[in-house]
Amino acid sequence: MNRSYVPALLLDRDGVINYDHGYVGTPERFQFCDGLFDLVNRAIDCGYRIVVITNQSGIARGYYSEAEFYRLSAWMAQVFADRGAALSGVFHCPYLPGAQMPGYDRDSFWRKPNPGMILEAARSLDLDLTRSIFLGDQASDMTAAAAAGVAKRVLIRPEASFCAVTEADLLIRRLSELTDCLRPASSQDTRAPMRAKPRVPRV
Numbered sequence: 001m002n003r004s005y006v007p008a009l010l011l012d013r014d015g016v017i018n019y020d021h022g023y024v025g026t027p028e029r030f031q032f033c034d035g036l037f038d039l040v041n042r043a044i045d046c047g048y049r050i051v052v053i054t055n056q057s058g059i060a061r062g063y064y065s066e067a068e069f070y071r072l073s074a075w076m077a078q079v080f081a082d083r084g085a086a087l088s089g090v091f092h093c094p095y096l097p098g099a100q101m102p103g104y105d106r107d108s109f110w111r112k113p114n115p116g117m118i119l120e121a122a123r124s125l126d127l128d129l130t131r132s133i134f135l136g137d138q139a140s141d142m143t144a145a146a147a148a149g150v151a152k153r154v155l156i157r158p159e160a161s162f163c164a165v166t167e168a169d170l171l172i173r174r175l176s177e178l179t180d181c182l183r184p185a186s187s188q189d190t191r192a193p194m195r196a197k198p199r200v201p202r203v
């Protein structure tokens with residue numbers, strides 16, 4: 001039986017969904033970025049699932065617990081749903097080499113710039129990464145997306161000076177710039193996507 005694979009708009013969290021105020025662990029410090037809900041609603045209208053892919057070293061550093069992260073994510077997902085843009089998944093990596101919190105001091109294939117979170121999202125949600133978009137605000141986002149084989153990689157940098165990030169296909173300063181250029185995802189190819197082999201060794 002054929003399985004169908006769907007495209008996704010994969011979103012980094014801090015600096016993309018919410019302004020990066022530094023290790024945000026509570027709704028009180030969680031400020032949604034301007035234009036976010038216009039973007040995700042447009043993406044859903046164009047046939048994309050919405051998936052969050054986020055490093056959360058704040059857990060390994062002891063700024064907030066993994067349970068607090070889950071509570072914040074549940075609140076965030078409810079806001080998305082209330083705004084008509086249900087999330088298909090939230091994937092996070094709590095690990096950091098050298099971190100203080102017991103159990104979290106290690107490298108991980110899931111920690112960006114490694115592609116593990118994206119590959120797991122694709123596997124568990126039947127995503128077609130060859131028709132998907134990754135939006136992030138760090139070079140490590142672009143590296144992870146490229147290593148996972150995500151077709152389109154968009155880097156958002158509010159300031160005027162863009163650093164050279166070779167893995168980015170598109171550089172934007174505001175979310176509305178991506179909203180304006182989104183078009184319906186091709187619905188022609190529902191075959192199993194070709195997935196690029198990870199370029200980063202598994203840890």
Ligand SMILES: [Mg+2]
Binds near residue numbers: 012013015137138
């Ligand atoms: Mg970020």
